[in-house]
Amino acid sequence: MALGGVPPVLMIDRVSKSYLMGEVTVKALHDISLDFGAGQLVVLLGASGSGKSTLLNIVGGLDVPDSGTVSFKGLNINAAGEAGLTEYRRRSIGFVFQFYNLISSLSALENVQLVTELVENPMPAAEALELVGLGDRMNHFPSQLSGGEQQRVAIARAVAKRPELLLCDEPTGALDYSTGKLVLEVIEKVNRELGTTTLVITHNVSISGMADRVITLRSGEVVEDRRNAKKVSPSELSW
Numbered sequence: 001m002a003l004g005g006v007p008p009v010l011m012i013d014r015v016s017k018s019y020l021m022g023e024v025t026v027k028a029l030h031d032i033s034l035d036f037g038a039g040q041l042v043v044l045l046g047a048s049g050s051g052k053s054t055l056l057n058i059v060g061g062l063d064v065p066d067s068g069t070v071s072f073k074g075l076n077i078n079a080a081g082e083a084g085l086t087e088y089r090r091r092s093i094g095f096v097f098q099f100y101n102l103i104s105s106l107s108a109l110e111n112v113q114l115v116t117e118l119v120e121n122p123m124p125a126a127e128a129l130e131l132v133g134l135g136d137r138m139n140h141f142p143s144q145l146s147g148g149e150q151q152r153v154a155i156a157r158a159v160a161k162r163p164e165l166l167l168c169d170e171p172t173g174a175l176d177y178s179t180g181k182l183v184l185e186v187i188e189k190v191n192r193e194l195g196t197t198t199l200v201i202t203h204n205v206s207i208s209g210m211a212d213r214v215i216t217l218r219s220g221e222v223v224e225d226r227r228n229a230k231k232v233s234p235s236e237l238s239w
């Protein structure tokens with residue numbers, strides 16, 4: 001579905017997830033099945049509480065489904081055990097969150113190096129920072145960088161591992177309009193230049209214009225899954 005002839009790299013098969021809140025059970029995801037093609041840039045849309053973060057966290061191995069499976073390149077990540085899951089998160093996944101989670105006492109370069117020390121064959125930290133347009137800010141500390149620049153450091157940190165999947169949860173949620181667009185341009189560039197399969201969560205419908213494919217969730221279910229006939233550069237998006 002909606003792969004456009006690209007072989008699937010990530011397969012979500014009948015995934016459900018509920019949370020027990022006191023006596024109330026909240027169904028966060030209900031019977032979700034989706035395949036993702038290698039290199040796709042996918043925007044995951046939905047109102048608050050529709051299940052977007054739950055789905056991204058399960059795909060990224062931060063949470064586990066109650067039922068169903070997530071397979072990455074043929075590996076069932078839920079059957080991989082704790083060590084296997086850690087390895088999957090470490091090697092294959094780059095996360096970008098709404099808040100940047102940088103270490104304030106380390107420079108931009110050192111924040112990225114922390115991660116490159118954990119994996120084999122990383123991209124040099126300086127190269128990752130060049131990629132996100134921060135070649136001239138490497139030695140700045142987070143407090144000396146704008147919100148958008150800090151988010152670009154977070155993206156550099158995520159991509160320096162050369163992850164096969166880049167998972168972005170509301171990456172522009174804390175940023176103003178023009179800074180948010182700059183960050184989206186960086187995400188689009190990473191997808192285009194490195195071919196990293198990318199999932200971007202947003203509740204902003206306008207952002208979906210930059211995607212190959214747009215999936216809409218409502219109350220834990222997929223209500224729309226469509227390909228964009230024409231992708232728009234983030235610089236041309238407006239909201």
Ligand SMILES: Nc1ncnc2c1ncn2[C@@H]1O[C@H](COP(=O)(O)OP(=O)(O)OP(=O)(O)O)[C@@H](O)[C@H]1O
Pocket residue numbers: 019020021026027028046047048049050051052053054055203
């Ligand atoms: N750890 C948790 N414990 C209890 N309930 C949770 C937990 N995580 C998510 N939920 C509930 O599951 C539902 C889906 O939440 P989720 O965070 O996936 O939605 P979302 O679409 O990402 O929302 P938002 O855009 O506000 O981040 C919500 O009703 C939420 O309250």
